[in-house]
Amino acid sequence: MIPLNPTTLPDNDNIPGNHYAYCVRLDGQLFMQTGRMIAYYPAPHSQGIRFEPLTAASLGGMVATRFSAPLYTRDWVVAAGAGHLILGDRGYDINSYDLDDGNLTLRAANLLAFDSTLELKQSIVPGFLTLIGTGKFLASSSGPVIFAEPPIRVDPEALVGWADCPSPSHHYDAGWMGGFLAGAMGMMGVNSGEERQFDFTGAGTVLIQSSESTVADPHLVQQLEGQLAGLGLSGLQRMQQAVAQQLAQQQQR
Amino acid sequence: MQGFRLNGSRVLEIDLMGDAVRAATGSMIAYTGDVTFKNAGMGGGDGLMAGLKRRAAGESVALMHCTGQGTVWFAKDAMEVLIVELNGDTLKVESEQLLALSDKLKTDVAFAGVRGASSGQGLFTTTVTGYGTVALLSAGGPPIALEVSPQYPLVVDPDAFVASQGQLNQSFVTDVSWRNLIGESSGEAFSLRFDGSGVVYIQPEER
Numbered sequence: 001m002i003p004l005n006p007t008t009l010p011d012n013d014n015i016p017g018n019h020y021a022y023c024v025r026l027d028g029q030l031f032m033q034t035g036r037m038i039a040y041y042p043a044p045h046s047q048g049i050r051f052e053p054l055t056a057a058s059l060g061g062m063v064a065t066r067f068s069a070p071l072y073t074r075d076w077v078v079a080a081g082a083g084h085l086i087l088g089d090r091g092y093d094i095n096s097y098d099l100d101d102g103n104l105t106l107r108a109a110n111l112l113a114f115d116s117t118l119e120l121k122q123s124i125v126p127g128f129l130t131l132i133g134t135g136k137f138l139a140s141s142s143g144p145v146i147f148a149e150p151p152i153r154v155d156p157e158a159l160v161g162w163a164d165c166p167s168p169s170h171h172y173d174a175g176w177m178g179g180f181l182a183g184a185m186g187m188m189g190v191n192s193g194e195e196r197q198f199d200f201t202g203a204g205t206v207l208i209q210s211s212e213s214t215v216a217d218p219h220l221v222q223q224l225e226g227q228l229a230g231l232g233l234s235g236l237q238r239m240q241q242a243v244a245q246q247l248a249q250q251q252q253r
Numbered sequence: 254m255q256g257f258r259l260n261g262s263r264v265l266e267i268d269l270m271g272d273a274v275r276a277a278t279g280s281m282i283a284y285t286g287d288v289t290f291k292n293a294g295m296g297g298g299d300g301l302m303a304g305l306k307r308r309a310a311g312e313s314v315a316l317m318h319c320t321g322q323g324t325v326w327f328a329k330d331a332m333e334v335l336i337v338e339l340n341g342d343t344l345k346v347e348s349e350q351l352l353a354l355s356d357k358l359k360t361d362v363a364f365a366g367v368r369g370a371s372s373g374q375g376l377f378t379t380t381v382t383g384y385g386t387v388a389l390l391s392a393g394g395p396p397i398a399l400e401v402s403p404q405y406p407l408v409v410d411p412d413a414f415v416a417s418q419g420q421l422n423q424s425f426v427t428d429v430s431w432r433n434l435i436g437e438s439s440g441e442a443f444s445l446r447f448d449g450s451g452v453v454y455i456q457p458e459e460r
Contacts, residue, residue, distance in 0.1 A: 001335065003400035003452045020394030020457035038413035039397075039455050041405050088413060088457035091393030 006041045006084050012096065012136070015086070022094040022112075022138060024085040029116040031067065032079050036087050036112050043082035051077045062116065069122040069129055071226050072108060078116070087112055092140035099137065105130045106161035106207075112138040125168060126223050128161070143210030152206055153197040164204030171199035257336050257353070257386040262395065265327040265334045265352060265388045269319065275360075276327050276353035278315040286323015293318050318356070327353055332390040335454065337418065344381045345423075346389060346416040349460070355385030389416055393458020406448045412459035419451020 002008075010016065011025035021038070024030065026049060042048035054063045054073045063078065079085060087094065089112055097104070099118060108129050114120065115135030123130045131137055139145075141160050148154075150166040162168065173195040200206050231239065256268040264282070267274055275293055293316040319325055328334075329352060337344060345363060354360070363380045381387055389396065396415055401407045408426060417423070427443040447453055 001396075001398045003398040005400035005402065006405050015397055018395045018397060018457065021397055035459065037410060038457065038459065039399060039407060039409045039453075041399075041407055044404050086397065086399075086455075088393060088459070091458045 006043070009041075009084050009086075014094065019093045019144075020091055021086055021088045022096065024087065024113065024138070026079060026085050027082050028080070029062070030079045030085075030113055031116060031120065032077055032085075032087075032113045033111065034075055034077055036089055037079075037085055038088040039086045041084045043084075046082045049079055049081035049083045049085070051079050053077055066116055066118070067120050069120055071122060071222050072129065087138065089140040092142055093144055094138060094140050095145060096136055096138050099131060099133065099135055101134050102163060103130060103132045104137075104161060104163040106139055107159065110139050110141060110160055112140055114138070126227075139207075141207075141209035146208045146210065148206045148208055150200040150202055150204060150206060153199050154206060154208055156196065156198055158208050158211070159198055160207040160209050162200060162204060162206045164202075166200035166202045166204035166206060169199050171197045257355075257388060259334055259336065260326065262333050263328055263331050265336075267319075267325050267327070267353065269321055269323055269325065271320075271322060273318055273320040273356035274325075274353055275316045275356055276319055276325075277329060277351060278317045280327045280329045280352060281317075281319070282326050282328050284323055284325040286321060288319055288321035288323045288325055291318045291320075316351075316360075327388070329390055330392070332392050333395050333456075335389045335391060335396045335415075337387045337389060337416070337454075339381065339383060339385055339387060339418075341384055342382075342418060344387055344416055344418045345378045346381060346387070347414055348379045350390045350392075350415045350456070351379060351381075352388040352390050354381055354387045355383075358383040358385040358387065389454060391415055391454070391456040392460070393456055396454050396456055399453045399455065401447045401449060401451050401453055403448070403450065406446060407453055409445045409447065409453060409455055410459060411443065411445050413455045413457070414445060415454040415456050417447065417451060417453045419449065421447045421449040421451040421453070423447055 004015070009023045011023070013023065015021040015023055032051070040049055052059055054067060054076055056078070059078055067073070067076065092110075094112065105123050105125065105128050108127055111129055111131075114131060114137035117135035118131050118133045118137060121130045121132065139160065145160055153171055175195075228236070228239070256266075258266050260266045269286070269288060278292065281290060334352060339358065359382045361380050361382070363378050399407055399409075401419070401421060424446045425443045426446045
């Protein structure tokens with residue numbers, strides 16, 4: 001195995017023969033999710049590379065105009081400087097994508113890094129982030145990504161993201177839905193595990209990963225917590241009941 | 254003459270001709286011929302002193318002696334295997350990432366520094382010295398070998414570090430900038446910086 005160094009490392013590409021690691025040639029600023037960087041070479045005769053939290057004063061208004069996802073600010077930093085950054089994500093495949101005056105929505109846990117020329121927004125679909133503009137970004141997936149065109153229905157766990165406007169909605173199996181309407185859900189015990197899908201229609205592209213196993217999504221709790229603020233007193237009481245019910249069920253198992 | 258070779262990228266195959274290798278306990282998946290497996294003891298086969306140091310350091314290494322005539326196959330958690338030759342130099346390796354080594358190689362525990370004591374990673378490492386072959390493990394994908402030279406120092410996440418070889422000076426970076434990069438749940442607050450000349454092996458997954 002021949003060791004790599006900054007002269008032989010690829011500029012913005014996967015490490016040769018390794019889908020699970022990616023080398024970014026940094027020169028400027030890059031938004032990065034924390035905990036995804038495994039090594040870096042600072043460029044010689046440079047200031048090195050600094051990793052600033054989004055709250056850093058030195059970043060000024062740049063973050064405010066580029067990053068409008070308050071739920072996720074703690075999970076992101078800005079890498080600034082020059083050098084080679086090597087990223088890895090728990091053995092997930094890593095790929096880079098180019099966005100050309102477009103939009104793309106991704107599962108938050110799968111987005112690793114994006115150029116500061118792009119704009120990030122929290123998607124109205126919980127747990128997803130939307131990138132808008134022109135630039136490069138890095139995303140991970142469990143196994144290679146499959147690109148599909150709507151109309152298509154996708155298993156929620158296998159969905160990585162979608163581009164353009166395929167209007168995502170939930171789709172429930174008609175038989176299951178019938179049972180639900182009859183109030184018999186949960187008593188029948190006839191779940192196939194495939195009664196709920198995400199439904200995409202319209203013009204665009206859907207990104208699907210080849211495995212249903214997902215990273216434990218640390219953002220889900222944040223996501224739910226964020227929405228609690230919008231509930232009134234009666235809503236909060238309902239939530240409390242629902243949580244207590246779920247807890248009791250889990251403890252029974 | 255020991256034959257360490259790969260069978261695919263995740264299985265190590267070793268031919269034994271009356272000689273011995275040490276391997277991670279429980280990593281044997283199959284063997285042919287007449288081979289015996291014996292726990293290498295508290296010191297990982299390097300005597301009581303190394304064993305006591307390991308106790309004190311909390312660097313656990315569970316090795317077994319494999320001796321006899323035949324072929325043995327080793328694997329662990331479907332991790333990728335990397336074979337490294339040692340010619341009298343020292344390899345520092347994270348003990349969890351050690352799969353097997355020639356029995357004539359000497360192992361010991363090195364104290365890597367006092368900073369960043371909150372983390373178990375990288376504070377103590379296992380050193381392997383001598384002439385022989387070592388098989389390392391890489392989680393999450395193939396290992397990555399990175400060259401360190403005076404012109405190109407390298408900074409590594411301790412959780413992705415597998416091993417290092419050569420004339421390297423290892424130091425801890427605990428600056429605020431690095432801390433920002435670490436996920437809040439992991440609690441890691443320092444990185445490893447390597448200066449000098451040598452090779453550092455890392456894995457694509459963080460422990």
